[in-house]
Amino acid sequence: xxxxxxxxxxxxxxxxxxxxxxxxAIRKIFNCLFDSYGPQGWWPLTELxxxxxxxxTKTSSVQGYHPGDYTYPQTRDQQFEIICGALLTQNxxxxxxxxxxxxxxHLNALYPEGILSLSQDVLKEAIKPAxxxxxxTIRLKxxxxxxxxxxxxxxxxxxxxxxxxxxxxxxxxxxxxxFKQPSFVVDSYTRRIVxxxxxxxERADYSEIKALFEENLPKDLEVYQEYHALLVEHAxxxxxxxxxxxKCPLLGLIQD
DNA sequence: AACCAGGACGTGA
DNA sequence: TCACGTCATGGT
Numbered sequence: 001x002x003x004x005x006x007x008x009x010x011x012x013x014x015x016x017x018x019x020x021x022x023x024x025a026i027r028k029i030f031n032c033l034f035d036s037y038g039p040q041g042w043w044p045l046t047e048l049x050x051x052x053x054x055x056x057t058k059t060s061s062v063q064g065y066h067p068g069d070y071t072y073p074q075t076r077d078q079q080f081e082i083i084c085g086a087l088l089t090q091n092x093x094x095x096x097x098x099x100x101x102x103x104x105x106h107l108n109a110l111y112p113e114g115i116l117s118l119s120q121d122v123l124k125e126a127i128k129p130a131x132x133x134x135x136x137t138i139r140l141k142x143x144x145x146x147x148x149x150x151x152x153x154x155x156x157x158x159x160x161x162x163x164x165x166x167x168x169x170x171x172x173x174x175x176x177x178x179f180k181q182p183s184f185v186v187d188s189y190t191r192r193i194v195x196x197x198x199x200x201x202e203r204a205d206y207s208e209i210k211a212l213f214e215e216n217l218p219k220d221l222e223v224y225q226e227y228h229a230l231l232v233e234h235a236x237x238x239x240x241x242x243x244x245x246x247k248c249p250l251l252g253l254i255q256d
Numbered sequence: 257a258a259c260c261a262g263g264a265c266g267t268g269a
Numbered sequence: 270t271c272a273c274g275t276c277a278t279g280g281t
Binding site for chain 2: 042058069085086089090091092093094095096097131132135139164166167169173185187188189190215228231236240
């Protein structure tokens with residue numbers, strides 16, 4: 001990742017054509033966050049837990065991250081697990097999703113055919129900790145069915161968006177982390193940060209914020225993966241309570 | 257004890 | 270288009 005970081009710093013000045021040049025700001029933010037927090041090791045996988053998922057009651061020390069290693073997913077089941085996690089984490093904290101994934105793993109069902117073999121009731125009970133279990137049960141099964149019919153192909157973003165329960169963020173998460181496609185992920189944290197820094201208008205929609213990053217960064221998988229994870233880490237520290245927005249160190253980094 | 261978490265969707269204006 | 274209600278468990 002170090003080379004990517006240096007590469008980013010080197011290209012920091014390169015005027016975009018037309019609109020205001022936000023490239024330096026977008027790159028400065030990345031460098032600042034990376035220097036502060038280091039590589040984040042997204043997307044987390046249950047296999048990488050030290051206990052292999054044997055201790056589901058643990059509530060602290062979330063594991064499964066692989067900082068600096070961009071070779072994941074390495075198997076079809078890992079790819080599948082990322083897709084499941086992307087759906088389950090909608091408006092839900094990751095710790096809850098982790099419990100759901102471990103429940104599935106302990107049912108020996110954390111793989112496509114395994115999920116499909118579960119009854120609605122058992123599946124519903126397994127993913128309960130992740131919330132919205134009624135709709136997520138239905139959506140997860142249809143997502144799994146779609147995945148089994150994919151047969152190794154890389155889906156188009158539009159195709160993902162047609163799936164029930166897959167909106168823009170989930171689609172981009174699946175593309176970026178499961179299929180290694182450079183598609184920038186925008187979540188509510190990202191929105192809070194860029195609006196607080198006044199890089200976009202308050203009412204900017206998803207695609208506008210997505211474009212802000214994609215148009216001002218090299219189209220690089222590792223940068224995209226790391227940037228999103230860093231924004232989440234940063235937001236957990238400064239963007240949970242509105243009162244702390246003003247304490248965001250990035251405010252001093254961007255001069256307008 | 258409200259409030260929010262790594263959203264998406266259906267509805268009515 | 271867009272603001273708003275709904276879905277649901279579990280943490281602070």
